[in-house]
Amino acid sequence: DAGVTQSPTHLIKTRGQQVTLRCSPKSGHDTVSWYQQALGQGPQFIFQYYEEEERQRGNFPDRFSGHQFPNYSSELNVNALLLGDSALYLCASTRGWGTEAFFGQGTRLTVV
Amino acid sequence: TQLLEQSPQFLSIQEGENLTVYCNSSSVFSSLQWYRQEPGEGPVLLVTVVTGGEVKKLKRLTFQFGDARKDSSLHITAAQTGDTGLYLCAGDPLGGNEKLTFGTGTRLTIIP
Numbered sequence: 303d304a305g306v307t308q309s310p311t312h313l314i315k316t317r318g319q320q321v322t323l324r325c326s327p328k329s330g331h332d333t334v335s336w337y338q339q340a341l342g343q344g345p346q347f348i349f350q351y352y353e354e355e356e357r358q359r360g361n362f363p364d365r366f367s368g369h370q371f372p373n374y375s376s377e378l379n380v381n382a383l384l385l386g387d388s389a390l391y392l393c394a395s396t397r398g399w400g401t402e403a404f405f406g407q408g409t410r411l412t413v414v
Numbered sequence: 415t416q417l418l419e420q421s422p423q424f425l426s427i428q429e430g431e432n433l434t435v436y437c438n439s440s441s442v443f444s445s446l447q448w449y450r451q452e453p454g455e456g457p458v459l460l461v462t463v464v465t466g467g468e469v470k471k472l473k474r475l476t477f478q479f480g481d482a483r484k485d486s487s488l489h490i491t492a493a494q495t496g497d498t499g500l501y502l503c504a505g506d507p508l509g510g511n512e513k514l515t516f517g518t519g520t521r522l523t524i525i526p
Contacts, residue, residue: 306456335514344418344502344516345457358513392456394514402447403504403514405456 304329306406308393314412315383323378323409327395333357334376335403336368337392345392351376383413417441418505418517426523430492435520437503438485444506446486447514448477451500493524 307326315321327334333352337345347360351370370376374395380387390410394403418439427433437446445464449457461470463479463486470477474497476489490497503517 337514337516342519344420344504344519345514347513347515350513360513390454394456402459402462404459405449407454407456410454 306331306393306395306404308391308406308409310409311407312410312412314414317383317385317413319383320379320381321383321411323380323391323393323411324375325378325393325395325406326375327393328404331395331397331404332374333396333398334370334374335394335396336376336378337394338362339390339392339408341389348378380411385413387411388413418503418515420501420503420517420520422520423518424521424523426525427493428525429495432489432491433493433522434487434489435501435522436485436487437517439505440484441505441507442483443515444483446479446483446506447504448486448488449502449504451502451519457502490522493522495524495526498522498524 306328309324335350336348338348339345348362348366349359349368350357354370365381367379390408392408393406396403418437421436445462447462448460451457461477466481466483468479474491478487501520504514
């Protein structure tokens with residue numbers, strides 16, 4: 303049973319560029335949440351997708367957008383990258399309204 | 415905004431010693447989870463506590479949820495080098511919106 307998988311594992315982008323990160327949830331899970339974890343900090347909630355719609359959003363600018371596909375996989379898009387967007391981006395999946403979240407290994411984004 | 419503060423932020427002890435880390439908030443949570451995160455990896459769920467006053471044991475780890483569901487503690491008995499990692503608490507806010515609020519983390523180092 304595959305857990306949550308994220309791709310790519312590492313990424314280097316230039317300031318001003320756009321990036322797309324991908325996540326496949328754990329088998330049987332239909333809800334995907336995205337978190338940003340800066341170095342030395344706890345994860346910060348970006349948004350959550352359920353039934354292909356954004357259900358909740360954290361305190362992140364509109365440069366951060368997402369999408370969920372019919373197979374429950376999800377993408378996180380960040381436009382106009384800033385140096386401060388450098389972080390580990392984590393995807394977590396849950397089953398419906400359950401909150402026992404399973405996390406992927408993350409994508410380490412470095413903006414230069 | 416619901417905040418979870420963890421203490422201590424850093425802890426370094428000898429193998430075999432006991433330790434306790436704390437997770438405190440002024441807000442009530444419907445449930446609280448503890449995760450351990452290794453460098454470059456996503457958080458791994460250790461336990462979920464739901465009922466005020468609940469105590470759960472996972473081998474040498476003992477987790478307690480405060481009576482008022484605002485705080486929690488993690489006690490490790492006879493620490494081992496394999497316990498080294500970042501320990502994160504995360505709360506599910508009352509109201510069932512499933513957005514996890516993470517604590518600031520405790521970085522634990524067990525010295526052989």
